Amino acid sequence: MVPLILEITDARGRLRERIRLGAERVTLGRAYDGTVVLDDPYVDPIHLELVSREDGSIEFADPGSLNGTWDTRSGRRLTVGQIVPGLELRIGRSYLRVISADQPVPPAIPDVAGRSSPRHLLATRRSIGVLALTGFLAVLAQYFASTEPISLIDLITPALATLLMAAIWAAGWAFTSRVVSHRFRFLAHLAWVAFIAALFSIAGLVFDWIGFFVPSGLTGYLEAAIWFGLGTWLLVGHLELTSDRPARHRWSVAAGVTAVIVVVGTLLSRAEGIDDADWTSRDGMLKPVSARLIPTQSLDRFFERTERLKHAVDELSGSPSDAATDP
């Protein structure tokens, strides 16, 4: 005869107690001399008794509790019954579940902690380190962007404002994590968004310098690809902290969402009439570099290249210069 296991959980399904049922009489209730002592104000001191029969079967009996014993499946109130695998009862706000000891269990899930970046951040100390580093970078960027005498408060305020925005974003994800996987992980979410934000600004800085050295270089597409990649990675990280879905699933969801945001954003900016050529352009970047080190071209070469502007403009205005090439 396979032994039976009784699991006692709370309303959220969290396990309180697990006992193996044998020949001994078992009592459940708030009474301190009972077998299982429940911390549930809706339960009687002795709410339920489990008694073993000679043939090995076990019966339960409710000796007249105030709130009763309920079958959670049928929703009926019971006073006696047989303990069988699969039986689920509710007493007060506690739930009882009977499991056969030979019931198979699923294989262990892989422990991804420590293997991919966002989960690195689950260590509080590490998260705080990332936040501090990003904050330092933000303050530094603010200092170099300022051109007036600047006080410490002025330096820190924008970084704090950004941190507040990031915190709101991270809180959204933390609550989602809480609902989906019962983990809050606010600090990890915050550190992750800060980490990606730092990457964003470092990439921006790199493109500024590229824009300075190669003003008319076609880095626009590369830049767009990197922004898209970072945006996707941001979502992937948050999803990883939130759920245990496989990595491929996370990446496809994140890429899809980022793509939708990009498309909607582009359409909106078009509707607003924002010239997309101008805000992605970094050819106005000037850097303090010795004239000897700057790659240059001759005046002739530069003005040769402006010819293509004329063609582009003529095409836009629909004037005869392009009609000639199109008989």
Next chain:
Amino acid sequence: MIGRLRLLVAALTLLCVAPIEAQQDDVSAAVFQRYAHRTAKIQVVERGSGAKASMGSAFFVAADGRLMTNYHVVAEAVGNPRYRVEWIDQSGTPSTGRILAIDVVRDLAVVGTDRPRDDFFTLSVPSIARGTRLYSLGHPEDLGLSIVEGVYNGHLQHTLYPKIHYTGPLNSGMSGGPALTAGGHVVGVNVATAGNSLSFLVPIEAALPLLAQSAQAARSSAPHDFVAEVGRQVLANQGAYLGALFQGNDSTIVIGPFVLPTQPASFFRCWADAERDPDALYEVVDHQCSTDDYIYLSGRQSSGIVSLSHRVLLSRGLNPLRFYSLYTAEFQSSYAELGFGSSADLTTYQCSAGNIRQEGGVIRTRFCLRGYTKYPGLYDAVIKAAMLGARDAGVVSQLTLSGVSFENAQRLGRQYLEHIRWSR
């Protein structure tokens, strides 16, 4: 007692002045009476709704009933079949007119009425002295025909196009009306005002060729493509005045460590300003030159504005990275800023940037171009330049050209950049 004496003196002064004023009033009244019916009101009317889009004044200049007015009065109807030109003489009944000839550069147009008249102004080149009293006729703000008295103050010097400086209160709506001597000789056509009685006339000698040209057009009824004509005139006009810029005229100015071009031609006005806040970490010195004149193409477009501006930035203890944040912001601000023009008349800007090495140093430049959709071959160009290489000094310089040919934009842009260099 002294008070009474003063009153008496004041009264005497008034009495002495009064007869002179009365005499002048008589002249005005006579001029008005005699020449009012040689003028007309012009309005451009939307065909569908019959609503008035613009109005101005005009005067009869030929026996076949041709009217002289300003181009900008009828510009709305040029190449736009939605509008027609109406003229209304002293009888008050509106009739449709047709544009016979235009001179967009001098802002003149001839409108045909196809109704012969025996009373009109015969145009000729007048010889008058500065200070001569002139009488302007026109419809200020559409309030009815009015006469305005003013003084001829000579032809303006240093302007792109010939203009008469007229001291008299012209108002909008009087555009296209005649300004004449007491004897009835038309001296100019009312064209613009800068307020406070500072007004301008188109000299009548500029109207003579147009009048001759319109005689032919009045006889034929063949339609004329005036839009193409506008483009042709603007382009033809450019050769003359743009060719002179930066040519054999090496006016430069030294600001900080930079030698920069200034006053490209006599018809430019230049001014300068500096910001030296003792608490600031940098100094700013501005220098700008611009033409006063422009050619009116339509209510939304103009051509012929040439301006250049320099902004020199000198660091006073800003570290190089911070100084270059400032420099970049200055270079990027108003990237391609040019007033006038709506998106229907102009394409978007197309830009190209590069680092150019020349004898004077390394210059970051950005050349932006947009086209006029109605007038093929005309472009706006904005050429920005920033001198590179110094850690504590920079200059953001901009040349703005409106309504120029691409060749002129390229040529002037080049010459402009060649004039920017280090002084040390």
